[in-house]
Amino acid sequence: MADEFILETSGLTKEFAGFFAVRDVALKVRRGSIHALIGPNGAGKTTCFNLLTKFLKPSAGQIRYKGHDITAMPPADVARLGLVRSFQISAVFPHLTALENVRVALQRQHGSSFDFWRSKTVLDRFNPRAHELLNDVGLSEFANTPAVEMPYGRKRALEIATTLALDPEMMLLDEPMAGMGHEDIDKIAALIKRISAKYTILMVEHNLSVVANLSDIITVLTRGQVLAEGNYADLSKDERVKEAYLGAGHG
Amino acid sequence: QEKLDKTVKIGALSDQSGLYADLAGPGSTLAAQMAIEDSGLKAKGWTIDLISGDHQNKPDIGTTIARQWFDVDKVDTIVDVPNSGVALAVNNVVKEKNGVYINSGAATSDLTNAQCSPNTVHWTYDTYMLAHATGQALVKAGGDTWFFLTADYAFGAALERDTTAVVTANGGKVVGGVKHPLNTADFSSFLLQAQASKAKIIGLANAGGDTTNSIKQAAEFGIVKGGQKLAALLLFLTDVKAIGLETAQGLNFTETFYWDLNDKTRAFSKRFSERMKNSAPPTMVQAGVYAGLMHYFKALEALGGNPHDGAKVVAKMKTIPTDDPLFGKGEVEANGRVTHDAYLFEVKKPSESKGPWDFYKLVGTVPGNQAFTPLDKSTCALLKK
């Protein structure tokens, strides 16, 4: 049944009081690919993400995910269909430990979350899987550290682990490398590469080397509209892209 | 033969810091203290202790203090207790613990009707008395159309209901009324309605800050100047002080005690105010505490000692006629109601006032046996033996 495209939009538009942050965007994300969304600041990338994950209501247009029309679906339901996002500013549960952070996500998958009369020790059955996930992102040593005490880059990794715990089919990552040092960038990039074997990934990133190394296909957005689409090699030669995004000295 | 001893413990339970603190509160404790001293029982070998408490106008706190006083402190008698809700709640505790309850501060006539108890004596005043004395006098003086400004609370409703009955019984007519919420800051809207009703009398069936504010604002809107008369159904000396004579002059209302009634009241008030923090003379509630306790001591003496059996003491109190310097002669009726004269006062003009607390002119007296609920109308179960 696997359609070629897991996510498709048509005519997607978002208007803020007369200002079109996203205008008539048709985006097709191929199942199993790493798809990058780039563009100058204010091009509408984050807005696009917000529309796809239903944190904003589109002014017009349609979103189809796995063949369902999700345009009018509430955000939690979209997440339940396996479309999960990360935030531009890192999103963790600060006073839960790394393990608990991941467990909360695992728990959602397995129901029983309304059981207020049962001991939370029933959640211990999620621990092995949670440790496995933490291990995947290199956070084993932080399992019992409250998220608030972890360094920035590690929080990012934790967020990814939490997202993975939902066993999503598709992940949306908004600037996963922002504010990271070189080492962390390499680690997370490797992680994304690794998980992309299983999941479809749509990401926004300004770090060009990351975009160049990771993405299978890139969509360039300017002023809310799609400017170009293609692989890195082609786009970096595209004059319009150079002018709008890459800047002079690039290529 | 049970054993009698000569120790008595009294608890003055009042609102020490809230709305009723001025008219009861510390002054009531002082009145109780003075009653103990004046009874002369100490000289006769009695030990009498007094403790006081603050019910903060919360029935819960009131009952817990009362219970604790009976259980732990071995209190025999609770006096004062302003605030109807607390008074009724404490009433139940006193009955359960078989203590003595001399209420002076509460307005609810339920204490001697539906909720009457063999342990309870209700001194000083109640809503029925206030309604009757004031209502009757004013209708007779020609105030035959009424408009009510009623606090939307049980005591306000009771005052209005009782007054309405009196007004109509005497040939008057109630032309309208508004129920306002408790603690309303602004009465202009209600006063406009009262003004529009053209009623001769505007009856204020409210209390405390609500009464003083409505009187003050009535002056502002020229109500009295326009020919209408205000009748405050429940007003205390401290309220008049608070409004000031300038504004309060000409008000009609009923009290059962005033410091400047006669030589005896003046003598007591002088001694009292010398010991009060702000030199205030006693209010009727505080006077009621004094008089109630004096009568209680009489009963104890007559019993020859304290049986620590509230019902028995109250029964004794009911057999002795009351007679004290503050309220004069009267009796404790079978339902616990104490009857004594009630007085209709009018507030003096500033020019007529000769001293800091010289506020009232006596305009009429209602004899004790007419002022309070007649026994045949009382719904008290004690009467249906």
Place this chain on the structure above:
Amino acid sequence: MAEAKLAEKPVAAAGADVLTVKDLQAWYGESHILHGINFNVKAGEVVTLLGRNGAGKTTTLKSVMGVIGKRAGSIRFDNQEIIRATSDKIARLGIAFCPEERGIFASLDVRENLLLPPVVRPGGLPLDQIFTLFPNLKERLTSQGTKLSGGEQQMLAIARILRTGARFLMLDEPTEGLAPVIIQQIGHTIARLKSQGFTILLVEQNFRFASTVADRYYIVEHGKVIDGFANSELSANMDKLHTYLGV
């Protein structure tokens, strides 16, 4: 140690010392973060602090600005000791700060955000120059500040301190989240500011960008300055940089 060597070998640059930091220590609550930072900035220079995540670069800037509760040592600006001064006094001496987290105000619109920092002395950039630098801002003037995109907020954070006339700018990771075109523009801007006599203290993760603008570098690690060199010595120091930063 490395610091001692530094002091003996002042890096050549024009002008006198504007900022001299000696043995700076700083704490967040109980945790001791800076353990003796030493460096200096001369008039008209662009100096960049490099270091790993959590090394203490931001904390150093904040200490100079006076917004860290507990600090010790010596910070001299224009020959005045400011280690004890409150941040508003420090700002009035002509130091402006663009924080890492941008600090755009949600309750102000873009114009108000831009005009917020008071002008402390004459000579700031006029508004039209700012708008040619960051055209996005001009378009969004009436938006609520935090409704801007991440990158636009970064532009706004930089733009607003250019207005104040402060001659000493501290920029904490000004290129984070910006598109390559804009990063290049910021590079040009810094160069131009420098030519107009501004002095700039920069913190950067993006070494490639830093290398296009900086005169000198200091390496911060574990709350200490462990090394420093001029841009001219860069190629000779590439290996060291690699071990320090993983570049």
Place this chain on the structure above:
Amino acid sequence: MSALTDDTLPITPRAMRDEMIVFAAMALLLAIVPWTGIYPFFVMQALCFALLACAFNLLIGYGGLLSFGHAMFLGTAGYVSAHALKVWGLSPELGILVGTAAAALLGLVTGYISIKRQGIYFSMITLALSQLLYFLYLQAPFTHGEDGIQGIPQGHLLGIFDLSKPLVLYYVVLVGFLAGFLLIYRTINSPFGEVLKSIRENEPRAISLGYKTDQYKLLAFILSGTLAGFAGSLKVFVAQNASLTDVHWSMSGEIVLMTLVGGLGTIFGPVVGAFVIIAMQQYLAGFGQWVTVIQGVIFVACVLLFRRGLVGELAHLLRRSL
């Protein structure tokens, strides 16, 4: 709400063991109260308020929802139980059941309306709803206005336990309190509690993980309201009256105070807080006019000096969660 709960520590297995020890000690201490000469009515009353505060704490401390209207549950259950006992002549256990059920229903309705709003606006809606209820009770004839429902018969629980005997009543109230407390404790440490905490920590993130957070908040609200109602029904037997003060906004304020004084988001804090505040009301009563001033000073001191609350400060000192 971040700063409110910044000091809560994550619950580790070791903390759970600590808590069980403290719980056992608390239960034991409370069980021997009648034999110590401490006045049991005071303790009973404090227990009712302690349960109330714990129920409130479930919502704020673990769900991040600050209700300014919790008195409505106390008062509603109190009025309904009182009316059921006195007028319908129901047995005590049925009276408690009816009162608690009324509170649960109220929780469902008010929760449905209020949880849709965030932060201070949530608090304000709960306050407004409780004020509307206050008005309702003021107008409804069965409550008897400010006179309240008085002289409520205590009766025999399950036909066996004579509740008019203070000792029997004490143990019934104690068992009720402990049962309520354990239910709250279990809720906090249940799968549901984990989700609730994560919602408190970061709601958008919880939504993005696929949680329908409104449903969790609603359940928490209903649970909290029901338990608060249970406390109100118990209190009817202790005070033997139901009055308007129990639905007044100042009662809601008092609940907040108790929880804060004891330590918000701590398990035992609300209990300690309730005892402190009730003791203050009882024992300061002797200070007459200075009561309000003394109370004021204590609150000010509490905020300036013991911000985490008594238990919170202790826990912080010991680096344990209590």
Place this chain on the structure above:
Amino acid sequence: MQALYAQLLVGLINGSFYALLSLGLAVIFGMLNIINFAHGALYMMGAFVAYFLLNLGGINYWWALIIAPVVVGIFGMILERTMLQWLTGLDHLYGLLLTFGIALIVQGVFQNYFGSSGLPYSIPDQLKGGVNLGFMFLPIYRGWVVVFSLVVCLATWFLIEKTQLGAYLRAATENPTLVRAFGINVPRMITLTYGLGVGLAALAGVLSAPINQVRPLMGADLIIVVFAVVVIGGMGSIMGSIITGFALGVIEGLTKYFYPEASNTVVFVLMVVVLLVKPTGLTGRAA
């Protein structure tokens, strides 16, 4: 119909008190992020200061309008410097608890010395009497109150929303450290703002002294309503508070006519309705 006009007018007059009081509360909440529960107590102090000025110093109403807000404002600034200052960055609840404690202390002290039934203060001679508007008798003093408070409200709104000072204040609410690092003496500015908010409360107190009893609890009865006004208007929104204040006065006036028992409750009905329709109040920013 005529009666209705009269009700609308007195409603508007009452609204001016709500507006003035909630304005101060909104300024303090908006700028300091503190829910100032002591507002009612400070309003009461304003009225008492007017009383003292008249009875101890023989200083009349007009001077009281200036002196009382200044005196109470200074008292407020002392409170801010010694206590409230330590609450920056903490949850609202702490500010609420602290100011509630302060309110208890202030009210308790006044009650101790002046009792609970209050003191008289009369209308200044120049404003005595009234005019017959045909449909009602309007006391001149009430007319004065409405005009005066409107002017004060608009002036305050202008100061905070339309001047650079206002921008500083709003920014400092969000991130005081950064605003200070821009060269603004934030602590001093906050202290002065608190003084301003408190001064507005005291001003309302002076205005109300001739109408209401000067009682220690006069503010305690009012605070919840005023608080509700601020919430309905949108926490911290100046204009929202002003408009809601006046509107509530009118709505309450109508309720007093049609269903007087509910006149103290209608504000909460309004609050529920508004919050259900507009999650952050009429003009509020996000919570």
